[in-house]
Amino acid sequence: MQGHDSEYFQRLILYTFSNSAEFFRRTICSCSSVAFRMIKSLALPSKPSRLYAANIRGSERVKRYGVRMELSIAQPDDWHLHLRDGDLLEAVISHSAKQFGRAIVMPNLKPPITTTAAAVAYRNSILKSLQDNTDFTPLMTLYLTDTTTPHEIKLARESGIVYAVKLYPAGATTNSQDGVTDLFGKCVPVLEEMVNQNMPLLVHGEVTDPEIDIFDRERVFIETVLKPLIEKFPKLKVVMEHVTTMDAIRFVESCEEGSVAATVTPQHLLLNRNSLFQGGLQPHSYCLPVLKRETHRQAIVSAVTSGNRRFFLGTDSAPHERRRKESVCGCAGIFNAPVALSLYAKVFEEAGALDKLEAFTSFNGPDFYGLPRNTRKITLKKTTWKVPESYSYASGSIVPMSAGESLEWLPYLA
Numbered sequence: 128m129q130g131h132d133s134e135y136f137q138r139l140i141l142y143t144f145s146n147s148a149e150f151f152r153r154t155i156c157s158c159s160s161v162a163f164r165m166i167k168s169l170a171l172p173s174k175p176s177r178l179y180a181a182n183i184r185g186s187e188r189v190k191r192y193g194v195r196m197e198l199s200i201a202q203p204d205d206w207h208l209h210l211r212d213g214d215l216l217e218a219v220i221s222h223s224a225k226q227f228g229r230a231i232v233m234p235n236l237k238p239p240i241t242t243t244a245a246a247v248a249y250r251n252s253i254l255k256s257l258q259d260n261t262d263f264t265p266l267m268t269l270y271l272t273d274t275t276t277p278h279e280i281k282l283a284r285e286s287g288i289v290y291a292v293k294l295y296p297a298g299a300t301t302n303s304q305d306g307v308t309d310l311f312g313k314c315v316p317v318l319e320e321m322v323n324q325n326m327p328l329l330v331h332g333e334v335t336d337p338e339i340d341i342f343d344r345e346r347v348f349i350e351t352v353l354k355p356l357i358e359k360f361p362k363l364k365v366v367m368e369h370v371t372t373m374d375a376i377r378f379v380e381s382c383e384e385g386s387v388a389a390t391v392t393p394q395h396l397l398l399n400r401n402s403l404f405q406g407g408l409q410p411h412s413y414c415l416p417v418l419k420r421e422t423h424r425q426a427i428v429s430a431v432t433s434g435n436r437r438f439f440l441g442t443d444s445a446p447h448e449r450r451r452k453e454s455v456c457g458c459a460g461i462f463n464a465p466v467a468l469s470l471y472a473k474v475f476e477e478a479g480a481l482d483k484l485e486a487f488t489s490f491n492g493p494d495f496y497g498l499p500r501n502t503r504k505i506t507l508k509k510t511t512w513k514v515p516e517s518y519s520y521a522s523g524s525i526v527p528m529s530a531g532e533s534l535e536w537l538p539y540l541a
């Protein structure tokens with residue numbers, strides 16, 4: 128056979144193979160991750176056949192030979208989300224509601240949500256801003272201050288709508304100026320009541336001392352605040368939000384499962400601090416805690432793709448109006464809600480750990496919070512889609528993470 132005949136013949140076999148794999152894929156119930164593993168093994172044999180060049184990796188094979196893939200997983204929840212209020216809320220809510228079943232809604236509004244009554248009102252405005260046909264459930268949080276009372280924690284628990292209390296060290300991040308200045312003094316009675324009520328404490332884990340290098344603030348927080356806190360309140364459930372360092376990973380891994388956990392954002396899985404300065408100052412890559420060096424990013428990827436149940440999805444999607452990001456003093460926060468699931472899937476795919484994605488996005492979070500897992504499914508389709516450059520709304524526009532880039536794994540809610 129001539130060279131090109133043999134290539135044609137191989138392509139023909141491949142085509143036939145792809146179509147029969149596609150046929151099997153369609154016939155198999157598409158619902159569970161077990162089904163996904165079957166689909167994957169049918170479409171892409173883990174032991175490459177002679178027809179596949181041995182050095183072609185999974186995603187490249189998909190592109191080159193057009194084998195279509197989809198991944199069906201239980202609907203994810205977002206365990207760390209900023210929905211804002213007013214017209215910014217209206218502008219961003221559908222991006223989360225389209226994909227996530229529930230979200231832990233951050234309380235750092237202006238003024239902050241410090242009481243159950245304020246949380247009820249905020250929840251009502253979120254529900255009002257939703258399209259009628261979505262089942263999205265906001266899980267509210269209270270903003271801890273030096274003057275929060277134990278009684279407020281009781282009210283929060285009784286309300287049935289507040290699921291956690293958020294610790295912002297005063298001055299650590301966006302709208303944290305009313306945060307805590309004296310955790311081990313004034314807040315002790317409240318922390319005791321939180322233990323009684325089994326109310327989780329969510330922490331923005333950075334010290335605020337301007338003398339401490341900004342890249343070290345998470346590590347120093349672990350040593351000076353988190354470790355003593357857990358020693359003093361071993362029964363307090365704690366979520367270290369948006370972890371960014373190998374120090375945080377090691378710390379969380381060393382704690383008792385079910386007692387201390389961490390959320391992980393797409394940006395801290397995909398970007399390192401070089402992204403802040405790539406070709407000039409990049410305000411849309413600026414968030415807090417600030418991106419760290421590559422070794423830390425790699426440690427975070429290894430931890431989440433290992434299947435450790437202490438880590439779960441929390442986007443920290445934090446929209447700011449474009450002008451407030453592209454400014455002489457730009458705000459911290461990355462708006463990633465429209466791209467979050469695609470990006471998480473990309474991370475797991477690149478690590479060869481797509482079979483671990485569902486636990487991270489959809490099981491570990493509700494298990495930690497003692498809530499039922501979602502029964503609805505979401506399908507991620509392996510198809511290329513382009514992220515908009517920005518989203519316009521009444522007061523301006525918002526630039527999403529990965530603006531203008533092409534991504535794969537487009538989510539569809541069944």
Ligand SMILES: NC(=O)N[C@@H](CC(=O)O)C(=O)O
Nearest residue numbers: 209300301414415445459460
């Ligand atoms: N992550 C951020 O950079 N910003 C968040 C606050 C926070 O989560 O720290 C915001 O509200 O904008």
Ligand SMILES: [Zn+2]
Nearest residue numbers: 300331415416
């Ligand atoms: Zn934070």
Ligand SMILES: [Zn+2]
Nearest residue numbers: 209233443445
């Ligand atoms: Zn946040």
